Amino acid sequence: MDKVWLVIKREYLSRVQKKSFLLATLLTPLIFPAIMGIFIWIALDDVDRLYLSIIEVVDENNLFFIESSEQYAFSFSNTSFEEAKRMVRDGERFGAIHIPSLDLSNPSGITFYSSTTPSIGLRTFIENSLKRRIEEQKLFEAGIDPDVLDAYRTKVTLQTVTLDISGEEKISDASVNYIIGFISGILIYIFIFIYGNQIMQGVIEEKSSRIIEILVSSIRPFQLMLGKIIGIGAVGLTQFLIWIVLIGSLSAFVMGYLGLQMPQQQLMELGSPELSGQMYPDNNVYQTFMVLQSINFFQLIMTFIFYFLGGYLLYGALFAAIGAAIDAPSEAQQFMLPITIPLLIAYMGLFIFVLDDPNSNASFWLSIIPLTSPIAMMGRASYGIPFSELLLSIGLLITGFICTTWLAGKIYRIGILIHGTKVNYKTIWKWVKSD
Amino acid sequence: MNILEIQQLNKSYGNNKALSNVNLSIPSGGIFGVLGPNGAGKTTLIRIINQIIDQDSGEVLFKNQPLKRTHIKNIGYLPEERGLYKKMKVWDQLIYFTRLKGLSSEETKNKVEAWLERLEISHWKHKRIDDLSKGMAQKVQFISAVLHEPELLILDEPFSGFDPVNAELIKNEILSLKEKGVTILLSTHRMESVELLCDEIAMFNKSEKILSGKLKSVKNQFRTNTFELKIKNPDTLNVPATWHCMESGEYHSYHILIEEGKVNELLQQALGIGEIVGFKEILPSMEEIFIQQVKMHENG
Numbered sequence: 001m002d003k004v005w006l007v008i009k010r011e012y013l014s015r016v017q018k019k020s021f022l023l024a025t026l027l028t029p030l031i032f033p034a035i036m037g038i039f040i041w042i043a044l045d046d047v048d049r050l051y052l053s054i055i056e057v058v059d060e061n062n063l064f065f066i067e068s069s070e071q072y073a074f075s076f077s078n079t080s081f082e083e084a085k086r087m088v089r090d091g092e093r094f095g096a097i098h099i100p101s102l103d104l105s106n107p108s109g110i111t112f113y114s115s116t117t118p119s120i121g122l123r124t125f126i127e128n129s130l131k132r133r134i135e136e137q138k139l140f141e142a143g144i145d146p147d148v149l150d151a152y153r154t155k156v157t158l159q160t161v162t163l164d165i166s167g168e169e170k171i172s173d174a175s176v177n178y179i180i181g182f183i184s185g186i187l188i189y190i191f192i193f194i195y196g197n198q199i200m201q202g203v204i205e206e207k208s209s210r211i212i213e214i215l216v217s218s219i220r221p222f223q224l225m226l227g228k229i230i231g232i233g234a235v236g237l238t239q240f241l242i243w244i245v246l247i248g249s250l251s252a253f254v255m256g257y258l259g260l261q262m263p264q265q266q267l268m269e270l271g272s273p274e275l276s277g278q279m280y281p282d283n284n285v286y287q288t289f290m291v292l293q294s295i296n297f298f299q300l301i302m303t304f305i306f307y308f309l310g311g312y313l314l315y316g317a318l319f320a321a322i323g324a325a326i327d328a329p330s331e332a333q334q335f336m337l338p339i340t341i342p343l344l345i346a347y348m349g350l351f352i353f354v355l356d357d358p359n360s361n362a363s364f365w366l367s368i369i370p371l372t373s374p375i376a377m378m379g380r381a382s383y384g385i386p387f388s389e390l391l392l393s394i395g396l397l398i399t400g401f402i403c404t405t406w407l408a409g410k411i412y413r414i415g416i417l418i419h420g421t422k423v424n425y426k427t428i429w430k431w432v433k434s435d
Numbered sequence: 436m437n438i439l440e441i442q443q444l445n446k447s448y449g450n451n452k453a454l455s456n457v458n459l460s461i462p463s464g465g466i467f468g469v470l471g472p473n474g475a476g477k478t479t480l481i482r483i484i485n486q487i488i489d490q491d492s493g494e495v496l497f498k499n500q501p502l503k504r505t506h507i508k509n510i511g512y513l514p515e516e517r518g519l520y521k522k523m524k525v526w527d528q529l530i531y532f533t534r535l536k537g538l539s540s541e542e543t544k545n546k547v548e549a550w551l552e553r554l555e556i557s558h559w560k561h562k563r564i565d566d567l568s569k570g571m572a573q574k575v576q577f578i579s580a581v582l583h584e585p586e587l588l589i590l591d592e593p594f595s596g597f598d599p600v601n602a603e604l605i606k607n608e609i610l611s612l613k614e615k616g617v618t619i620l621l622s623t624h625r626m627e628s629v630e631l632l633c634d635e636i637a638m639f640n641k642s643e644k645i646l647s648g649k650l651k652s653v654k655n656q657f658r659t660n661t662f663e664l665k666i667k668n669p670d671t672l673n674v675p676a677t678w679h680c681m682e683s684g685e686y687h688s689y690h691i692l693i694e695e696g697k698v699n700e701l702l703q704q705a706l707g708i709g710e711i712v713g714f715k716e717i718l719p720s721m722e723e724i725f726i727q728q729v730k731m732h733e734n735g
Binding site for chain 2: 002003007010206209210211213214215216217219220417430
């Protein structure tokens with residue numbers, strides 16, 4: 001065990017002490033806000049330099065009116081259809097809308113002409129404006145005053161509250177859970193690939209530089225593999241913890257800078273019944289904070305760390321086995337499929353099934369099968385899951401990584417000593433079967 | 436006492452036999468040469484002794500005990516194909532390899548320091564391996580094999596890749612380790628180093644041990660009763676036709692094949708031909724024995 005510890009220490013320190021680790025660890029949390037910042041900056045810049053695009057409307061019904069926006073002005077100047085088209089061709093107008101004489105019960109034939117394809121936003125805007133006008137006209141013809149109808153329109157929002165065994169009520173909001181599940185699932189997916197690859201590279205380095213011959217004369221191949229996987233996993237965990245601290249303090253700083261009070265204080269103010277007079281006040285900020293407060297973050301973080309490590313260990317062993325079977329990283333492609341496919345299924349499943357309906361059958365199985373559970377379970381965990389299912393999934397994941405580590409150990413032990421031989425799945429199977 | 440006792444050792448890779456029924460005794464102290472062409476089974480044998488791979492059958496005894504993981508501490512290994520972590524510093528690397536052998540951190544440090552000084556690379560200790568010349572990296576590699584003061588040191592082609600100066604340095608280190616009582620198992624196909632260093636040898640071909648014994652007795656076994664005679668200004672007309680002249684001039688040198696026990700007769704005959712200035716038996720070189728043996732076994 002002492003020797004495994006030595007390997008863990010070497011793998012850990014040799015990576016953590018690198019400048020590239022420091023850079024990646026410090027810069028990654030800044031990259032996403034930076035990208036967002038750049039987009040916002042570009043968008044704001046766009047608004048500043050906005051020029052009005054004029055769209056000529058040729059309405060043969062003399063009925064329609066489209067309100068101009070900041071970006072588009074609609075001109076109703078009774079030009080002819082041909083003239084409007086010419087204006088578009090000559091660049092005098094951004095576009096032209098031709099509305100032929102319409103049968104209001106079945107409006108068709110409305111056409112938009114422009115030199116470039118209009119954006120979806122513009123198209124929807126025009127469609128909605130025309131639709132609203134037609135509806136109003138129809139109501140008018142039916143003798144209903146649109147203003148009266150408006151007054152009857154009522155907005156209803158459904159307050160979702162989860163009820164646990166103890167009878168405690170908590171405000172829930174799927175969109176917050178969605179975001180948490182989405183981010184944690186993707187983090188695990190990325191983590192497995194980045195650090196799994198590092199394991200593979202490390203094994204290839206030791207194998208191709210023949211250090212392995214000296215190493216395995218001092219330590220059992222299985223111990224060496226285990227030390228490497230744990231050491232690199234610890235690097236990932238360190239990086240992740242630094243990110244949490246960085247992002248935490250960064251957001252505290254940003255919130256302070258924006259003059260916002262800290263959520264707890266705000267909650268106390270908003271949460272007191274005397275102030276709100278309502279059981280669940282309809283306030284967006286309050287709502288989000290209440291939802292965040294209702295989530296069991298301790299359990300969530302623990303679940304995350306478990307699946308984060310469980311998934312990494314499960315796949316890490318496979319990455320090590322691949323590294324042992326090949327001589328150079330370029331040969332890895334042929335063996336990557338058994339890793340990529342289940343991970344991709346888990347990733348797609350997270351979006352298609354789990355985040356959409358965490359309680360569906362597909363979501364259940366995706367979060368139970370060890371190959372997909374590390375990613376899929378995070379999508380479910382944020383919504384809260386029955387303890388028994390969580391336990392089953394955890395148990396299977398532990399069994400899963402013991403199995404892959406055992407399997408990988410058999411491949412690794414032989415693979416690391418084989419040089420210059422073409423290895424395929426058949427050879428690997430032989431290694432697995434040999435004693 | 437034998438440091439290693441190998442009994443009925445067998446190992447196959449699929450259908451390829453790497454070692455068949457190999458028996459070998461390696462005595463304590465001294466340098467034992469394991470010779471053989473590529474693919475003879477030398478590396479497999481060394482890997483089994485190093486417990487890198489397991490034998491299919493047979494037994495290896497280390498100081499009369501079945502070979503165990505704890506013996507790793509007592510064995511040093513310099514593989515033929517060598518490598519070090521390129522991005523790791525010399526010092527860290529040596530400490531790492533030695534600690535993997537099971538030594539404590541404290542005893543390791545002093546030894547690393549001493550060896551670095553001995554091989555004159557101590558001012559490079561904080562450099563990374565990829566900053567070192569090839570020769571220096573090889574010295575580091577050699578140190579990593581001997582740092583933990585093993586009782587048995589296995590050297591697989593130790594001189595390959597060394598320049599003559601460093602090869603000489605390593606050769607002297609090997610001899611000084613032998614002086615200290617370390618048993619050295621030298622696997623090579625460079626016969627001149629065998630002649631120079633080995634006390635005993637075992638020759639392998641196609642997974643089998645074909646020859647073994649003390650270097651001198653092996654050479655004697657293959658002696659052909661050929662003698663070299665050097666004569667000053669010989670009476671060339673009286674030189675028998677069976678004498679092969681190898682060199683002529685003021686001193687003539689002849690190779691003469693004689694029957695067993697006829698040395699004195701030969702010398703008497705030579706006295707009548709001229710002044711004898713040199714006389715010695717020509718023993719076959721290890722190279723010749725090696726080639727002859729391998730060819731013989733290949734021809735069945």
